[in-house]
Amino acid sequence: MVALEARDYFTDRGILQDPYAFFEAVRAHGPVYQPPGRDYLIVTGFDETLEVLANAQDFSAVNALQGAAAPLPFDPQGSDISAQLEAHRPDFPGGTMLVGLDDMPHTMLRGLVNRLFTPSRLKANERFISDYSDHLVRQAVARGRTELIRDIATPFVTLVIADLLGVPAEDRQRFMDVIDAAPPPGSLDAADNDYAGEGHPLIVMGSYFAAYVEDRRRHPREDILTELALAKYADGTTPSVAEIVNLATFLFGAGQDTSAKLLGNAMRHIVDQPGLQDQLRADPALIPALIEEVLRIEGSSKQTARVARRDTRIGDRLVPAGTCILLALAAANRDPARWDAPAELQLDRPRIREHVAFGRGKHVCAGAPLARVEVRIILEKFLEHSSAIELDPTRHGPPGARDLHFEPSFIIRGLADLHLILTPSTTALADRGEAGAFPVAGQTPQAQVEPQDEMLSTTHTKIGVLLADPQTRSLLDRYFPGVADDQRIAMARGMTLRAIQPFAPSQFTDAALDALDADLAALAA
Template sequence: MSAQALNEKDYFTDLSVLLDPYAYFEAMREQGPVCPLPNHEGALMITGFAEAIEVLRNHKDFSSLNSTVGAGFPLPFKPEGNDITALMEANRDKYMGGDLLVALDGEKHSALRSVMNRLLTPTRLKANQEFMVEYAEQLVKEAVAKGGCELVNEIATPFVTLVIADLLGVPAEDREKFREVIDNAPPPGNMNNEAMPTEMSVLVFLGTFFYEYLIDRKENPREDVLSQLAHAKYPDGSDADLLDMVKMATFMFAAGQDTSAKLLGNAMRYIVDVPGLQEQLRADYSLITPFLEEVLRLEGSTKITSRLACRDTKIGDIEVPAGTQVLISLAAANRDPRRWENPNQFQLHRPRIMEHLAFGRGVHTCAGAPLARAEVKVILERFFENTSHIDLNPEKHGTAGNRKLEFEPSFIIRGLSNLQVDLTPA
């Protein structure tokens, strides 16, 4: 397909972009690192690495208000003047998920983020490690005994769901119920629902439970994250608002699913299809860390994020009026040839790999990044320990170089709908 034809596609609704969004982003890159977003008049797309960082770090001029719905969703108000900050806040309730941490700005975001940063500490993650290892071992051994599994839904999703449940302190009797609800929910940025791409019913369902948990932890504190949230304080020393903490707990539980689960599926594709890679990782587990960073660069779980210009500003030397919506393609920035040598090739020991944008940059950098890295590393080690070889099922997915894969219909998430793997026991 020609670059011109690709340029005419609507990124938010055209399902043909799902299979290979990178070809679409490359076609857009030919128009410059910042260019008009097709089919959305006045909106911009960023494919450049430097330009993406510039916007992600500029929380003064760019708001995250539209991050949950995407830059293709029409503004629910008419922007007027060179500073629309007050107008945006007056219309925040018209944005699905506009009250979630990921969409907040300024002092409100800073206060809540300071609470979250005190939760996911190295000490807390280390305490969660024992459960993580034991549960990973159980899941992998069961899969190996059967000779294979459907990795995304049988392994990745239950694993990351119960790990975050254990970390937070969700009661054991509720965990399976939560997993079923999340399994059946549409993905964020659902391309099959143009009118409402971000579905909040799951968060509402979970929120009723987390409200009860926090009420209980106020009276009966335990050694868990929910108890920390129930007694949290803002930086100025005042008690944190209970409903804010309920929303935070709910968002942490739900948002932690996609990044980690999809990363495992995306990583497994490289493990089985890059010649010699599986043998390298089996021989030296320390290579799993740089391997995952390169997968995050090439095939990160989040393809795009969105921003809204709240005042007249610039991106580089391009004038950006207040009210301009900006789609930041993290996936394209991570393959920008101005930043990365041979950007579309897998390279295990790529220099300065930690600079990739898979988890964002600036004040909205993904707080769960350390957990996602730890989860996937732990379960990959269990796979290597319990198998002598891993491959994709050829009847389901074809052979290397001619794979048949299905991706979730999301303009935000880059993740497989399923991945059938064949496992040869150790």
Template sequence: MSEFESVDFFTDQSLIPDPYPYFDSLRDRCPVAHQPHLGVLAVTGHAEALAVYKDPAFSACVSVAGPFSGLSFDGVGADVDDVGDLIEAHRHEIPMSEHIVTQDPPEHTRTRGLLSRLLTPKRLKENEEFMWRLADEQLDRFVAKGRCEFIEDYAKPFSMLVIADLLGVPEDDHREFRRVMAGEQVGALDEDPISHNPLQWLDERFYAYIEDRRQHPRPDVLTELAQAKYDDGSTPEIIDVVRVATFLFAAGQETTVKLLSAGLRVIAERPDIQAALREDRNRIPVFLEETLRTESPVKAHFRMARTTTTVGETTVRAGSTVMLLPGASNRDPRKFDNPAEFRIDRGNVREHVAFGRGVHSCPGSPLARAEGRISLNRILDRMADIRICEDKHGRPDARRYNFEPTFIMRGLQDLHLEFDPAP
């Protein structure tokens, strides 16, 4: 019996620091493996993950809550090969059912079209110009000290303020947003996985913004947001605009914070990679992709089979919950040579699935990549000889890192760095 045979992925704290041996064990057994806990099917293979992402037979209704969604078809007979009508009948009961992440076409298509009207090339360009200024403003707060706790000092405030600027949040409200959003986690191992919805406060705040701008238009981004229309020209309800904005606000921050902190950890641990990036900044985009591949910010998300189908050689019964593990799929040796090795010249690195695929591929991925590229350029400009603080994380042969205790996300809780302020 494998040492991981009886491990419960959803509650076992031993998997938090390093889940990759567990993922490898699952994949070695089968890239689509039945789990003894909660009856889910774990997808660890790259090809198999792509198949699920792109197959409309799988509903995203349980994307966030998975087996904790409260939606179960255990009582449905084995001869039932389609539960699509049952999913639609009970969709409103599922946590976060009002948000794009759990929607299926055609509703998802409609909402995604609205989102694309918020993420216009013009707005993204303006936002990128803001990023360059913001990066320096954040670095100004600590760079002279020669040390920082990178997540609180840079990654969190930077990512939050980038999204706030993108969505037009008034600068007078930035401090309150930072305070309220601090410390939000979904899927923590020590809490009820379905009770914690970090979007509620954002919903209320953005509703007030959008309602005000529809009644009193101004020459600002929030007014553009309030006046956005669906692809067919119809005007969405205020709450529909709000939900798109709030989900982008919350989800965009999570991904970027984890990407930036994972990337800086590599830079500080690997002087050879740090030197290569300093020598040739054109390597930064590939470095970011390899960071996403090796340390995927999303640890798990879920789908439910609408109809009985197959993934690889595994039959998936209608009503089954499928757990996609991007961190496992991105280390599938059938796709990536020596997958545990970090390479800044990996030719097929952009084929990773850290941002998902198919209709639910992350709409904010260009934003996260821009934040990473701009941040690393300014950090390398202003911080020389970046290294891990041994007082906080231990010597190289005995490192100590704390990761967020959640089964949904993969990310450091803190990252203490030392460096020489660049002249």
């Protein structure tokens, strides 16, 4: 029998099911190990992982998506292969994307990203995240069951990142379908990892984003795509359309995948650790700590990769130029030299945020703040609207003998499906039927006519109601020309104009909303 640590991490589906046992077998040989018959190193030590992540001078991220097992597209020559790496960068899958860039090109592009995911922007977007997650969860609780990944996690995170970037409503379902039909990043089937193939999600979405960027440069709007399209680098130069398209496409894809998997992994621990969901319901302020522990114990990314640019070392081990490195983030986060009882989920763990689930250094995940906000809010909704959440034993087996299926990826740690049984809370039972028809990604639902117990207003009346009546629709077009036929408004028909004002304050000004309120009052007079 082949020893566990000698098995092929990149193709072995047994390791896919339990990567932690594999990494522990590797760790037994030290924090840096070369598996027999392989030409790459596996780093499992926490300190050693930080050392590599922080050393962008000696280690390149050009193979981050390709993985450490794939051969370099050239024969390394000499003690410094930096020039060779740059000459062959286009030959690396994802080598020209943000995740694979090095040095100044990475610094300049990352400078644009750092201006996007700001606390103030995320705070403004929280209202939409809260309303949409509340709608999804209420629907699921009313049904009494849901398949979390496909029914909730994927549409939720897709619509959030689409809303934040400014992806038109009519294209969002197309993006979801393309992502759903494609193999995961880092597929165990090497043939699936053709990032240049016509059907790959990044290529399909890139063609759309190219059109968005060109449109925003001609017709600026209040969204991130406009900021990216009009952005300049720190030195005053203008990025090319290709650079902005690559960046926007990567942000959409990465933001969608990481958050969806984190939600699934978090829910799995919530339902299977006795007493945990009741503890969180009693004190929702513990949810951020739960998210950090889930990130540590079962983060969405199992590993990343680097290649030594020059002769260097990791710890006390010499590493020749051209050596590929598998940085086992999942192992570093369970390193007993760094964490007490590393396999246990502990909400009161000291220095709980010091894991490497989002990486560290220059390539730390730009979307980490968004992922934390998204998952925190939707978990709050699940716990608020339910009194009990269980895994469906007919799908996943009984506690202690679960049958779970994971995405076949050497990069991603995420469930392929998670079937939940939901018992409503007392509040949810009382509120059943009041959630309304919040639109899903890509749909433009028929506006519902609902009884009005109070005067029409921009504060209390949903946009869908205003659009359904010819008189109020005409008023909307008077104060906000084109909004009645704007497909982007489809996502907000279940909200009020005052609720969406923070997303487009220059379009929905206080003066215009106040004037519209006066005309709406006159209609009812």
